[in-house]
Amino acid sequence: MSNITQPSNSAPNHKVSTNRCVRVCLHRTCKKQGAAQVLEALAKLPVPDVTLTASSCLGQCGNGPMVLVLPDMVWYSGVRAKEIPLLVEQHLLGGERVKQMLYYRFHPQG
Template structure:
């Protein structure tokens, strides 16, 4: 998983913004992550569960992401290739 170009999409639509997604996007953008593009996204269609983060092409959805948790996602998933199970969005990744 570590040699693929990834895109991290952080929802910036109304509900996610109210839940703090602008700060989550800024936290991701503060990192320089090789082979990863971080982008603001339009609505990801999961309103009320945000801030939503989608990692492509992995199709891994993270919900209720807080700015202080971004470092964990970067270190474990984007750099280490390990999905951060406690942060997974239950709708697409049932336990």
């Protein structure tokens, strides 16, 4: 009976920083539409290597609250605080866009 040791195929254990950032517009219109609650909900669910930033106007007033994920350049519109757990789990942790929350103007195909 042979006892052959297979070479290890495991990759070196080096962590790659994603340097992602989530920007929440807190300017006038988005603020009126509940952006502060969205920012608060995101702050309660911190994600490693993801920075959370309150932003000035993102130029899409009236479609807010607007949330922009960088460097992915994924825009979410009309975001509600209750949707944040899904956004965090599916996009920030899982790497999948949340299609039903995407901003139609920049993501017409979803």
